[in-house]
Amino acid sequence: MLFSYKSVDDKGIKKEGEIDAPNKDSAISAIQRRGLIITSIKDMGDNKSIFSMSFFNKVKMKEVVILSRQISTLFEAQVSALKTFTMLASSSTNPLLRYKLNQVSDDLQAGLSISEALSKHPDVFSDFYINMVRVGEETGKLNQTFAHLADYLNRQYELTSKTKNALIYPIFVIVTFFVVMGLMFVVVIPKLSAIILDSGQKPPVYTQVVIALSSFFVHYGFIFIIFLILLGFWVWRLSATEKGKIYLDRLSLSIPAVGSLYKRLYLSRIADNMNTMLTSGIQIVRAIEITGAVVGSKVYTEILKNAEDGVKAGLAFSTTLEKYPEEMPGIMVQMVKVGEETGSLGAILKTLAEFYKREVDDAIDTLIGLIEPVMIIVLGLGVGILLVSVLMPIYNMAGNIS
Secondary structure, eight states, X not given: OEEEEEEEOTTXXXXXXXXXXXXXXXXXXXHHHTTOEEEEXXXXXXXXXXXXXXXXXXXXXXXXXXXXXXXXXXXXXXXXXXXXXXXXHHHOSOHHHHHHHHHHHHHHHTXXXXXXXXXTOTTTSOHHHHHHHHHHHHHTOHHHHHHHHHHHHHHHHHHHHHHHHHHHHHHHHHHHHHHHHHHIXXXXXXXXXXXXXXXTOOOOHHHHHXXXXXXXXXXXXXXXXXHHHHHHHHHHHHHTSHHHHHHHHHHHHHSTTHHHHHHHHHHHHHHHHHHHHHHTTOOHHHHXXXXXXXXXXXXXXXXXXXXXXXXXXXXXXXXXXXXXXXXSOHXXXXXXXXXXXXXOHHHHHHHHHHHHHHHHHHHHHHHHHHHHHHHHHHHHHHHHHHHHHHHHHHHHHHHHHO
16 A cells, blocks of 8 residues: 655654555554654555556666765765665655655664665666675675765766767667658659659669659558568567577677677676676675676676586686687686786776776767768768659750750
8 A cells, every 4th residue: 555644853844755555554653663753644545656656757877876876975974774765765856766765764674684675676776786785784884885886887877878879869860861761752752753754755774763662652651661560569579588689689789880889888897897796795606697687688698697607617707708709809808817817806807897998988989970971971872862863854854855
């Protein structure tokens, strides 16, 4: 059941919010455990509003970065965990995040550890995040752990955002190209081709091809649209299966320029993730397992799963990576081997993470620099060829008449 409440704290400050509880008495007890005096409480029914809240609202990575930074600061100031999460819940502007933090506060009040309370919300806090917090609890360095998490998530957020933003422009230009070409074939070409056909003269072969394509799209364009819809549905169904996800990931990694960009992104993420965990005291087998779960590519998840099995069997991590020369570059394998031999694998992985981050930045800058002129030229040539194909015969007709 979901309850809406209004209350005041020990300083007389009014506070209101929502809480999920089995019944009204449990809700009242949970609110009172937060040190609040209830002035009113209202039953809002079942959790449908929670569903709609989670459906229409998402907790963005940037919000988790800011949250981690705030938790670190409050822990540094010796604020208790319960007070920290209660304060952050009341100040959150995201309804879903506020609800999640209130749930964490209730679990902390009930005696759960921070990592246990956070683990109940895997849609917000990843396995990597929870394990890092668990290490912080064991070592007594929670404020440093949340600071490291904020730094790590911020690096990943910047890297992922830059990669996505770099791909938005070429996608926009490609979509614009097909829209313009479609309008040309459906609207412009038919009107101009009617003039050519009415003249009775036989147009050139290339003009006949353009007119035939235009006629096809005008009369049977709906078939092409249905084909695209079915193709999209097939891709969606394929992406819902494990084999399909691996196939689509391999396909994305094989695309020229874009595939290389994604490859460097995943390598940077693997190195950064493992460096963060190894330097925090997490064992390498567990670090490989968690990294495989959060890397974001089924191809690399499968590689890391096999690497985990190899390390458990007594093989060196670098040895397991040598089996995948296409996905794992030789420089990374050799650097990892040096790190294992010198006992400084964490530092080596940090260097690799910074190296591949620079590689991603350079690849994005190069991609953006090349895509704009190439797309403009292709768009101009496409439209120009279509117009010349139909305008040249008309121009010749006008010359013959004169």
